[in-house]
Amino acid sequence: MDGSCCKLTPALPLPLPLPLPLPLPLPLLLPLLLLLPLPLGSTDTPGVSGLQMEDFIRVVQQVEDAAPGSQPVAVLKKLRRAAGLNDALVQRFLGGAESRDPELTSDLSDYIRTAVHHRVMEAREEGVVLTPDGSSVALAPLLLGLEAGFLSRSPGRARGLHQLTLAKELGQALGRRSSTSPPLGSDGCWDSLAWPQVYTLSHPGSPLTAAQVHGGMDGVVLGMDVSFRATKPAKLSALLRDYYCHLLDGTGMDGAPRLISRRRRENFKGLVLPPLLTRQAVKTEELRRRLSGRSAMEVTEKKQLTAAVKEGMKEFVHMFMECPPIVPRCMWGAEPYRGTPTDLSLPLGFLYIHHTSSPSQPCLTLQQCSADMRSMQRFHQDDRGWDDIGYSFVAGSDGNVYEGRGWTWRGAHTLGHNSLGYGVSFIGDYMARLPTQHAMFLVRDQLASCAVGGGRLKADYTLQGHRQVVNTSCPGDAFYQEIQRWDHFGVKEVEE
Incomplete structure (x- = not known):
C-alpha cells in the first residue's frame, strides 16, 4: 500500500518487532518465525497469504497466466467456481461455472476460497480485503457484478447486476431489521495494515457491513462500465489494478481519473437511483424465496417488506451516498x-x-x-x-x-x-x-x-x-x- 501499489512482486516479510540476538534457541525462534508471512503461493501453508487487494490481484494474474489467452469471463467463472459462488440466484443470472481449462492448483483454490467466501461470525468478517485507499471490500459482490457486466449483450444492460451485487443483501438485511438492530453498514478494523489477516467489526451483528456495501458498489460501478465498453478489457487483473491502485499526483483527487475506487460513492450515486434499488431489493428477496422452494410471498408480507426496505434505504442513502468516506x-x-x-x-x-x-x-x-x-x-x-x-x-x-x-x-x-x-x-x-x-x-x-x-x-x-x-x-x-x-x-x- 505504498508507491509500489499492486506491482506483482512477492510480499516481503514484516520486520520483527524488536532486534533479536542470533542465534536464538530453536524453541524461542519458532514462534517468531510463525508470525512472518510466507510469499503468495507457498505450498506449505497456502492459507497464510495476505488479504490486501494487491494480494488478490496477484492471484488473479496467476490464474490468467495458468491459461494464456483466457478472456475475463472465463477467469471470473474460474474464480467463482473456486470460491463456491454457485447458489441458485447466481446460476439464474450467470449460469454454471464449468470450465474446460485446467483446474487451479490447490494453494490458489484455497486462497480464493478464503478471500472470496463471505461470512460474518460474531464480530469477525471474512471474505473481505483491504484496498490501497483504506476501504475494506467484500470480493464476492465485486466479482459477480463484473461477470454480469462482461456477459451483458447490450450497452448498459447487465442482466442481474443489481440483484447479484447489492439487492439481495439489502432485501435480506433491511427486511429483518428491528429497533434493536445494530447500525447499518458497520465498518471495522484490521489486525494489521501491512499484513491483514483478521477483520473485526466495530458493531457486531450489523445486518449489512460496510465491506459488503463497498464490494456491491464497486461491482455495480465496474460491471456497468464494462457493459458500456465497445472493446472489453483484455485482462481482469489490469482492470482491477487500474481501479484500486491509482497513485495520486500533486493535484490529489482533482487530477485523478473518474473510474477509481476512491470515487466509488460519487460514481455509484450517479448510476443508481434509490427507488430503483428499493424495488430491486424487494423483487430479489421474492426471487430468492421462490428459488429456495418456499411458498410465494403473501400480499401483506410483501407490503411489510417493501415498507421496511424503504425505511432502511433512507439510512443506506445517508451513510453511503451522502456522507464522505471516513477513515476510523x-x-x-x-x-x-x-x-x-x-x-x-x-x-x-x-x-x-x-x-x-x-x-x-x-x-x-x-x-x-x-x-x-x-x-x-x-x-x-x-x-x-x-x-x-x-x-x-x-x-x-x-x-x-x-x-x-x-x-x-x-x-x-x-x-x-x-x-x-x-x-x-x-x-x-x-x-x-x-x-x-x-x-x-x-x-x-x-x-x-x-x-x-x-x-x-x-x-x-x-x-x-x-x-x-x-x-x-x-x-x-x-x-x-x-x-x-x-x-x-x-x-x-x-x-x-
Missing part, C-alpha cells in the same frame, strides 16, 4: 483517549474550519495521511497535554476524511467554543494556496450534509474560520478568503 481511528493508528471523553450535546450549531500549518504539505496516500494524523495526535497529547487529537475530523487530499474525536466527543480545536461546534482541519498550510477542490467538496458538501442529515449539526448551522473566534492566522489567508464564499459562513459568536 483504528485505521490510522490512533492512540487511546487519555481520560474520560466529554459527550457533546447534539445537534451543534457551529462548524469551525482549520488548517494544520504543520504538517505543511497535503497528504496524498492513506499511509501519509495516517502518519500525519499520528504526528498531530502525539503533538496534542504529549506536547500540549491534551487528552487526544484536538480536531473532530481531518480532511486529507487522498479522498478521505479522517476521524479525530468524531461525532460525539467534545474536541480541543477552538478555544472557548469546543462544546458548540465541530472542528474540521485540512492537512496542509493554506496561507498562500487552497486545499484541493475535492478535499473542500468532501467537507463543504458532504461532511456538513452528513452531519445535518444525521442530526449532529443544526440545519441552520454557522460556519466560521478559526481566526474569527481565536487570535490566530488559521485556517490561512488564502483558505479564509475561500470559505467566506461557502454557504452558512457567518460571524455569529457564542462562547461556552
Whole structure:
C-alpha cells in the first residue's frame, strides 16, 4: 500500500518487532518465525497469504497466466467456481461455472476460497480485503457484478447486476431489521495494515457491513462500465489494478481519473437511483424465496417488506451516498483517549474550519495521511497535554476524511467554543494556496450534509474560520478568503 501499489512482486516479510540476538534457541525462534508471512503461493501453508487487494490481484494474474489467452469471463467463472459462488440466484443470472481449462492448483483454490467466501461470525468478517485507499471490500459482490457486466449483450444492460451485487443483501438485511438492530453498514478494523489477516467489526451483528456495501458498489460501478465498453478489457487483473491502485499526483483527487475506487460513492450515486434499488431489493428477496422452494410471498408480507426496505434505504442513502468516506481511528493508528471523553450535546450549531500549518504539505496516500494524523495526535497529547487529537475530523487530499474525536466527543480545536461546534482541519498550510477542490467538496458538501442529515449539526448551522473566534492566522489567508464564499459562513459568536 505504498508507491509500489499492486506491482506483482512477492510480499516481503514484516520486520520483527524488536532486534533479536542470533542465534536464538530453536524453541524461542519458532514462534517468531510463525508470525512472518510466507510469499503468495507457498505450498506449505497456502492459507497464510495476505488479504490486501494487491494480494488478490496477484492471484488473479496467476490464474490468467495458468491459461494464456483466457478472456475475463472465463477467469471470473474460474474464480467463482473456486470460491463456491454457485447458489441458485447466481446460476439464474450467470449460469454454471464449468470450465474446460485446467483446474487451479490447490494453494490458489484455497486462497480464493478464503478471500472470496463471505461470512460474518460474531464480530469477525471474512471474505473481505483491504484496498490501497483504506476501504475494506467484500470480493464476492465485486466479482459477480463484473461477470454480469462482461456477459451483458447490450450497452448498459447487465442482466442481474443489481440483484447479484447489492439487492439481495439489502432485501435480506433491511427486511429483518428491528429497533434493536445494530447500525447499518458497520465498518471495522484490521489486525494489521501491512499484513491483514483478521477483520473485526466495530458493531457486531450489523445486518449489512460496510465491506459488503463497498464490494456491491464497486461491482455495480465496474460491471456497468464494462457493459458500456465497445472493446472489453483484455485482462481482469489490469482492470482491477487500474481501479484500486491509482497513485495520486500533486493535484490529489482533482487530477485523478473518474473510474477509481476512491470515487466509488460519487460514481455509484450517479448510476443508481434509490427507488430503483428499493424495488430491486424487494423483487430479489421474492426471487430468492421462490428459488429456495418456499411458498410465494403473501400480499401483506410483501407490503411489510417493501415498507421496511424503504425505511432502511433512507439510512443506506445517508451513510453511503451522502456522507464522505471516513477513515476510523483504528485505521490510522490512533492512540487511546487519555481520560474520560466529554459527550457533546447534539445537534451543534457551529462548524469551525482549520488548517494544520504543520504538517505543511497535503497528504496524498492513506499511509501519509495516517502518519500525519499520528504526528498531530502525539503533538496534542504529549506536547500540549491534551487528552487526544484536538480536531473532530481531518480532511486529507487522498479522498478521505479522517476521524479525530468524531461525532460525539467534545474536541480541543477552538478555544472557548469546543462544546458548540465541530472542528474540521485540512492537512496542509493554506496561507498562500487552497486545499484541493475535492478535499473542500468532501467537507463543504458532504461532511456538513452528513452531519445535518444525521442530526449532529443544526440545519441552520454557522460556519466560521478559526481566526474569527481565536487570535490566530488559521485556517490561512488564502483558505479564509475561500470559505467566506461557502454557504452558512457567518460571524455569529457564542462562547461556552
